[in-house]
Amino acid sequence: MTTKPKPSATAKFVLDFAPLLVFFAANKLAAIFVATFATMAVTLLVMLVSHFRYGRIQPMQWVVGVMVFVFGAATLVLHDPNFIKIKLTVIYLLFAGVLLFGKLTHRPLLKMAFGEAFPALDNDGWRKLTRNWIIFCLALAGMNEVLRRTLTTDQWVDFKVWGVTAITFVFALAQSPILSRHAEDKTPKG
Secondary structure, three states, rough: OOOOOOOOOHHHHHHHHHHHHHHHHHHOOHHHHHHHHHHHHHHHHHHHHHHHHHHOOEEEEEHHOOOOOOOHHHHHHHOHHHHHHHHHHHHHHHHHHHHHHHHHOOHHHHHHHHOOOOOOOHHHHHHHHHHHHHHHHHHHHHHHHHHHHOOOHHHHHHHHHHHHHHHHHHHHHHHHHHHHEOOOOOOOOO
């Protein structure tokens, strides 16, 4: 039995961001309905590549993929862009809910998802990161609800692609002090 390779950092970036960039480009070139259909197609392609090339569809890909197909189909069938806009709110509330459930039941779900990336982080650090990501996801859900109701569709797409990406990057960077303060010393004593 042959083991499938893990995706490189570049491949992971392309798999993670291809649907978002296609959504943005298709919306600029055509309209929200074309962008929604194109995103559904690229999301399916990403999931197929993940499965056949890397042997596994990541849990996050499943969640986002299901949401893209459910809310995308509703957008196209009902010809109402609000469904694809609401998808973002639902995803952030779902993430916050899952993390909160893990926190309340003392299951380190964030650690299970990202522990490979931060293997030296102690349990207190994981608890603090989880708390911060719950608050952040709730804030993004609330912000999306305000913006989807007050911006035009094109303005909302621009903010979803560039604003949310930038805000998430800055927020993740702001977590660096927790990562350094709560890093366990893994060097052997002696």
